[in-house]
Amino acid sequence: MISHFRTDLVIISAFIIYITAVESIHEADKIANLPGQPKVNFHQYAGFITIDEKQDRAFFYYFVEAETDPASKPLVLWLNGGPGCSSVGAGAFCEHGPFKPSGNVLIKNDYSWNKEANVLYLESPAGVGFSYSANKSFYQFVNDEMTAQDNLIFLENWFDKFPEFKNRDFYITGESYGGHYVPQLANLIIQSKAKLNLKGIAIGNPLLEFNTDFNSRAEFLWSHGLISDATYDQFTKVCNYSQFRRQYDNGNLTLGCSRVFKQVLGELGKFVDTYDVTLDVCLSSAYMQSEVLNQLKDKPKIDVCVEDETIVYLNRIDVQKALHTRLVGVNQWTICSEVLHYDMQNLEVPTIGILGSLVKSGIRVLVYSGDQDSVIPLTGTRTLVNGLAKELGLNTTVPYSPWFEGRQVAGWTQAYGNFLSYATIRGASHEAPLSQPERSLALFDSFVNGKQLPQMNGTMEERNPLSHSLKPNNHHVEEEQVLKVITVGESSPGRCRGRGVFREKDTKANLVETEGKLLLLACVDNKEAHGNYAEKDYAKEVWYLDFGCSNHMSGNRRLFSKLNETFREIVKFANNSSTNVMGK
Numbered sequence: 001m002i003s004h005f006r007t008d009l010v011i012i013s014a015f016i017i018y019i020t021a022v023e024s025i026h027e028a029d030k031i032a033n034l035p036g037q038p039k040v041n042f043h044q045y046a047g048f049i050t051i052d053e054k055q056d057r058a059f060f061y062y063f064v065e066a067e068t069d070p071a072s073k074p075l076v077l078w079l080n081g082g083p084g085c086s087s088v089g090a091g092a093f094c095e096h097g098p099f100k101p102s103g104n105v106l107i108k109n110d111y112s113w114n115k116e117a118n119v120l121y122l123e124s125p126a127g128v129g130f131s132y133s134a135n136k137s138f139y140q141f142v143n144d145e146m147t148a149q150d151n152l153i154f155l156e157n158w159f160d161k162f163p164e165f166k167n168r169d170f171y172i173t174g175e176s177y178g179g180h181y182v183p184q185l186a187n188l189i190i191q192s193k194a195k196l197n198l199k200g201i202a203i204g205n206p207l208l209e210f211n212t213d214f215n216s217r218a219e220f221l222w223s224h225g226l227i228s229d230a231t232y233d234q235f236t237k238v239c240n241y242s243q244f245r246r247q248y249d250n251g252n253l254t255l256g257c258s259r260v261f262k263q264v265l266g267e268l269g270k271f272v273d274t275y276d277v278t279l280d281v282c283l284s285s286a287y288m289q290s291e292v293l294n295q296l297k298d299k300p301k302i303d304v305c306v307e308d309e310t311i312v313y314l315n316r317i318d319v320q321k322a323l324h325t326r327l328v329g330v331n332q333w334t335i336c337s338e339v340l341h342y343d344m345q346n347l348e349v350p351t352i353g354i355l356g357s358l359v360k361s362g363i364r365v366l367v368y369s370g371d372q373d374s375v376i377p378l379t380g381t382r383t384l385v386n387g388l389a390k391e392l393g394l395n396t397t398v399p400y401s402p403w404f405e406g407r408q409v410a411g412w413t414q415a416y417g418n419f420l421s422y423a424t425i426r427g428a429s430h431e432a433p434l435s436q437p438e439r440s441l442a443l444f445d446s447f448v449n450g451k452q453l454p455q456m457n458g459t460m461e462e463r464n465p466l467s468h469s470l471k472p473n474n475h476h477v478e479e480e481q482v483l484k485v486i487t488v489g490e491s492s493p494g495r496c497r498g499r500g501v502f503r504e505k506d507t508k509a510n511l512v513e514t515e516g517k518l519l520l521l522a523c524v525d526n527k528e529a530h531g532n533y534a535e536k537d538y539a540k541e542v543w544y545l546d547f548g549c550s551n552h553m554s555g556n557r558r559l560f561s562k563l564n565e566t567f568r569e570i571v572k573f574a575n576n577s578s579t580n581v582m583g584k
């Protein structure tokens with residue numbers, strides 16, 4: 001009863017907003033403020049879009065405009081998998097939306113994907129999250145084809161509401177079972193000749209081919225020390241995971257498979273997150289409290305309980321009101337549907353071939369893997385993408401190599417032809433942005449902006465000719481620290497005048513901060529470096545390098561003059577790599 005009353009209120013107030021705001025048809029969906037959110041400068045919208053009027057089937061969406069310059073940034077649709085899990089709950093509030101729930105408030109996510117794009121989170125199919133079908137028979141059987149069709153109808157109706165986005169560069173992204181939803185929707189858009197400016201798709205830890213994906217689990221679990229040699233042996237020779245899963249879904253699990261699986265589960269234990277074998281699990285709040293009391297540990301950087309907090313947050317009446325939503329036919333919002341009967345046979349339908357036809361149509365395809373996920377491990381995905389490239393006769397355009405973010409290896413990548421690429425995200429889970437938000441944003445940035453992933457070429461030796469020959473005095477500098485040269489511009493002696501590196505009083509102003517480890521001191525002829533790093537805390541070790549600021553030489557000059565040419569190499573390198581090494 002209470003919920004009906006509330007519903008009427010929402011509709012009435014939405015109607016009033018609608019008739020008073022004539023300038024835009026989506027004004028009624030604009031979110032004034034989410035409970036507990038910090039102040040932001042971008043618009044957010046949420047509401048229902050009708051899919052089938054007669055059957056009263058509607059999808060719930062949450063749309064965040066880009067933080068800056070939304071009119072020139074692309075539009076990105078995000079779809080979580082399951083099948084049956086919520087893109088608003090998981091994608092927006094746990095992974096890469098602008099806020100993450102924490103207690104009663106929302107915390108700003110510094111690595112939100114709306115830094116690079118306008119992002120549309122969709123709960124699909126009906127039965128997921130707030131999306132509903134008033135005719136509940138719909139839930140009895142839903143498959144990939146129905147989902148893709150409803151998703152396309154959603155897009156058409158959503159664009160009617162947001163016409164200014166209709167011609168925008170459009171990308172479809174998602175993860176996990178999104179390996180079905182995303183390419184299938186992209187394919188349907190092309191076939192239906194919908195007038196959308198579809199540029200590319202990106203899918204993380206996607207289900208692309210049942211046997212290859214699922215059977216790569218055994219080796220992943222074994223190589224990460226989660227199962228023993230003996231169990232690995234059984235898990236490959238007696239019953240593999242695809243076989244187990246098939247039997248389980250068909251309800252004819254054999255004794256042999258059941259034994260092997262019990263053995264696997266016994267060794268895995270209950271306290272490891274198979275979606276990220278290195279991440280801690282969310283413990284019950286009582287347990288967490290005793291942990292805190294016992295150890296007074298710092299709050300972990302990654303909130304492994306963010307999913308629980310999201311469930312609490314999205315079930316708040318005030319939050320639902322602010323999101324212009326309500327529960328229809330269910331008693332609570334759940335992260336994955338408890339009403340939907342999805343056709344599990346669809347899991348076995350391969351979608352890798354659809355990626356091939358998208359590539360042939362000139363749609364950019366990025367497949368990426370959080371490399372700590374044992375559920376859809378990188379090894380299976382990489383094999384599938386490699387195989388596809390071979391099948392399509394695509395030559396490698398970027399050889400398998402590490403890519404960088406914030407001066408550290410963020411993963412490995414390979415590109416094939418102009419439209420297909422693969423990347424791992426180092427240290428990331430199945431839901432990559434949850435555990436590696438910064439690296440995930442860097443990957444997303446490269447993807448939507450059509451840039452190659454930041455690379456460092458060559459070996460350490462090649463990159464840093466000084467690593468052995470120059471170890472100033474007693475300073476012990478690790479080779480890898482030399483990589484932390486950030487921004488060093490070549491300066492003419494004239495430009496260095498007045499703030500030469502070896503003048504005592506100016507020394508600090510030319511230090512480049514590198515995470516408390518190494519400072520490179522040089523003629524910084526770069527406004528950004530000068531301005532940004534000057535006031536920072538200084539590191540323990542300092543290298544004094546000079547490369548031609550002949551007016552301001554000190555005693556160090558003698559040491560370095562012999563290595564003049566080598567300095568030049570370093571400077572050139574630093575110049576090149578400053579754009580490459582630094583993600584932002």
Ligand SMILES: *[C@@H]1O[C@H](CO)[C@@H](O)[C@H](O)[C@H]1NC(C)=O
Nearest residue numbers: 054055135136137138139140
């Ligand atoms: C409800 O949905 C089912 C399955 O989609 C359909 O067969 C049935 O006709 C619908 N009922 C009504 C009253 O529309």
Ligand SMILES: *[C@@H]1O[C@H](CO)[C@@H](O)[C@H](O)[C@H]1NC(C)=O
Nearest residue numbers: 211236237238239240242243
């Ligand atoms: C493992 O799975 C594949 C794919 O379903 C199957 O062809 C193969 O026979 C299985 N092997 C074993 C030992 O169960």
Ligand SMILES: *[C@@H]1O[C@H](CO)[C@@H](O)[C@H](O)[C@H]1NC(C)=O
Nearest residue numbers: 246247249250251252253254
């Ligand atoms: C298990 O069930 C499936 C689907 O009903 C059937 O095709 C398969 O032959 C069955 N397998 C065994 C070992 O009975």
Ligand SMILES: *[C@@H]1O[C@H](CO)[C@@H](O)[C@H](O)[C@H]1NC(C)=O
Nearest residue numbers: 392393394395396416417418
């Ligand atoms: C791939 O490389 C081979 C050998 O260099 C070349 O003959 C072929 O044309 C290339 N294929 C494409 C699609 O570029």
Ligand SMILES: *[C@@H]1O[C@H](CO)[C@@H](O)[C@H](O)[C@H]1NC(C)=O
Nearest residue numbers: 398452455456457576577580
């Ligand atoms: C590294 O290699 C890639 C491709 O081989 C190239 O595009 C890029 O410019 C290179 N970067 C540097 C710093 O030389």
Ligand SMILES: *[C@@H]1O[C@H](CO)[C@@H](O)[C@H](O)[C@H]1NC(C)=O
Nearest residue numbers: 548550557560561562564565
């Ligand atoms: C470095 O070499 C250039 C010419 O190659 C010379 O003009 C310059 O004085 C040298 N600098 C030092 C510090 O020796």
Ligand SMILES: *[C@@H]1O[C@H](CO)[C@@H](O)[C@H](O)[C@H]1NC(C)=O
Nearest residue numbers: 489490568571572573575576
């Ligand atoms: C550094 O890069 C700038 C811009 O790409 C270029 O103009 C300059 O010549 C480079 N300096 C060196 C030392 O390579």
Ligand SMILES: *[C@@H]1O[C@H](CO)[C@@H](O)[C@H](O)[C@H]1NC(C)=O
Nearest residue numbers: 569570571572573574575576
């Ligand atoms: C810097 O980049 C230029 C052009 O991109 C290249 O020719 C040069 O070899 C690079 N220098 C170093 C030291 O990597």
